[in-house]
Amino acid sequence: MVRERVIEIFRRALSEGAAQGRWPAADAGFSVEAPRDPKHGDFAVNAAMVLAKGAGKPPRVLAQAILEAVRAADAQQEIAALEIAGPGFINVRLAPDVWLRALERAVAAGADYGRTAVGKGKKVIVEYVSANPTGPMHVGHGRNAVTGDGVQSLLRWAGFDVTREYYVNDYGAQVLTLARSVHLRYQELHGRQITFPPKAYPGEYVKDIAAALKAELGDRFLDAPEPEWLALFRDRAVQHVLGMIKGDLAAINIEFDRWSSEKALYESGTVDRFLRFLEEKDLVYVGKLPPPKSKKGQAAPPPPPPPQDGDAHDAADDAVSPAEDLTLFRSSSYGDEVDRPVKKADGTPTYFCADIAYHWEKRQRADVLVDVLGADHGGYVPRLEAALEALGASRKDLHVVLIQMVNLTRGGEAVKMGKRAGNVVWLREVLDEVGRDAARFIFLTRRSDAPLDFDVELAKKQTLDNPVFYVQYGHARLSAIFAKAREAGHAVPDFDLEALRTLGSPEEQDLIRRIAAFPDMLAGAALAYEPHRVAFYLQETIAAFHSWYTQGKKSGERVIGPDGRKTAARLFLCRALKQVLANGLAVLGVSAPERMESPETRDIEAEV
Template structure:
């Protein structure tokens, strides 16, 4: 049941009737007609913009359309009133029985809130994709949590989702990792070592060095790099990926696919992708224009193979292969996305760090060219996170060398707190993570506030059981006994859940789910608090069992939605607060 979708369908049906009666012209497009919660709840339960968006194409005054539409809508049993406001806004109030249907649907339909908007279309969400040179640090955390919640949201909305990690193991940084592990290997043999030339000094490599010693003994001690580099690189990459998988697990993340960049080299896969672009006359031999602004001292015009990315909205064409035959960094990324397209995905989402802003247009251009516009690519940028404690920027990690690890963060506040709080802001907004607020038990801490609502419902259920009140079949309750305006406000918020899911999935914005859960929890807490002053609103009415059953059915429906929403965010609902 999607009440907003159902009422929008009613609005469209009424518009069709008006067209059939000659009140409206035939052939009007209803694509921009919406039914949404009003900005001010005092204006009603829902509002439609139908009269406003149809006025111009219908060549009519908005209010004339609104008046005619209000008359038709008012004839439906679900509508208690349809009021025209201002120049043509139409505010709707729904009959009390509608809210009872919503509560019953939330209680009895396990799929309440899910959507078929995805229609089983295959979508690939690639996220984290950190270089395999060490444990995940806090800079990766936001993108990891965002990508995972987005994947869950899209799955909930009816898409066939693949979660993917792109292992950046094809560049020179993996050679640096191998040299760093080799130094730890020598250290494990009792040698004094010095980390120079950008090698990684973090303690996290000590275990890898010792494990390498256990595997090969002293076979590499004193040997030239060409003897051990390839083997140590593979060993070190595997060791770091094991570490990264453990970090992901600590965040509650499990990937479906780990794709190796290295697998693209020497296998013809890069050549195949570039040949595809050549066959479309999108690769040419040329010279880029000099960069704008201050000219770099080492800049010189160089002929190379260029991709016509400007034909797909980029600012300039992009090099894919240098004059000496070496691939640019862009070439394997093209090949990787070509692989995704050929795997049959209907849509792609890439979650990049904020430092990849300049990469967005070229990557979108490449996918548009490779798929001939068939496969959309949405690139989401995860802005930086700064950690604060006691009002000061917080540095925690000594083990990692120079950065704060995911494990540090999870150990400090827990997975659920980290995930929920990271999802209370839009992904492309800079975010300050305050440890004091994260553990604070107040309304200002969103994860506590939502979890507390869930715990309160379970507390009421326990007290009802102690009082011998049967709440085993909440759907059988007489919901007309929970019809106070505060109770209907909670039912109204429950009704918004399917709409929130579809809007969040359509915009790829899981933070909308977190904000909605906070609002839903607020309605439940508000109802609880009003019971302190008005005994008739208390959830337990021991002298009126039917009323108790109705009130408990209402809050259980709210908690069903809270559980579903927290599931999307990867957060475990609380049954009690400790």
């Protein structure tokens, strides 16, 4: 990585200077970032500002000394220019050959270009989707799934040891409601009139579960009391729905390494052992839940529970009365607003209790925990962080990625596609209409914490207006360039530094820097848990390519031209760029086609 080379040179210089007593050791670290305005150089380094206080010198004075040490440490003369700017930044401009060497690395590394060792030695569990097994995945779950999958993919590319995990909420109130809904359908299939309560699950899949149970059990549980059939109907319903969810996940090309069960936490005694552990550590006490307070200290009504849309956290299980004597977790001592109930007055553990037990168990298996949750669970995060801190870990060990809602539209107009359950839009319906690549890419065209407008008609278009088509079209166009080059007798070029030095146009220099920045971009996106950065990078980079390509046609400087050396250089640039596009799409789980057949792509080969 180019940025890593700058960091390495500065670290060498700072280490030597610290050993000579010229400034303190740079243990606190320093930043090396690309400035917004390229006129200020390739990178800006704040080392002098970080070390100034310890060195007892003004930042700009110290910057001059560091600048001289960096020049001495730059044995390979990779830095072309250094200058002091502002309050003490050191602006760095690299030698042109450094950027050209990045093209060589991109081609040499091939499908591994962009992989780094940023997270080497660290284990991460990424828990995502974790939809309650009460129905198929809806579009909101799809955005969660793709974002979570993008996060885990980025972390793998950054060298982390990643476990992809799905937490199955197969014990709480919602799966019992599902079981009762199935029993109602079971009665209906035996010819009885039924009435569905407001919170029941009326979908067609519930009828399918009931039909399977009827075929297997006949009328055995038709008039049986609820305790005799509830657990059986729950387990069969959960098993059936999980099969549907796994099918939905497979349709969008998502797999998990581990499926953890909430029910198993109870049946194995884990929750009971965890409660005893909390008691031994004096982290719980018996008392009444205080009313929530507003910022001015006035009593406020409790917030409404999050909508029961199948997301992971089952608020219904934690409903308690303020008058009850509860077992409360001392979470307010660790940054939470109030102490949280972990056991109800009747001795039943709350959902929160099982959830922190699960997170504590996960923390024993990994250094970092990543949860991908719906934005309506943002208020749940502080109590999880408080729990981890109380249990001896760090609240920084948990990172939560919040997913905002998806607004499904067709040509800009709101649309309801669901046919099986009211206003619910099933993910599979969208996938069947727009395809996996379009769905995955479009889910990442906005930050996860911002609402997303998903236009079905746009996602189906085979035109440059469609963001995934736009990027894939660029990859296909590059493939067509190489096909034309072979027809014209040009071999796929190897790295030739002298030839590459002919790439002097601003558009070519921009593409070279974009290719060089790819590993840094992936590493930064991984550490920020932001896969949308990759989608943004791909769109911006392919736009730069199309601009260069169009400019070349207008000016007569086509990729394949009369100058053999320039042709070789441009083909090598295209080779590196094609690899970057393929790798970026692979990070997002999107294909990189060699050919694209549509009215708008018929000109690909003809235009080269």
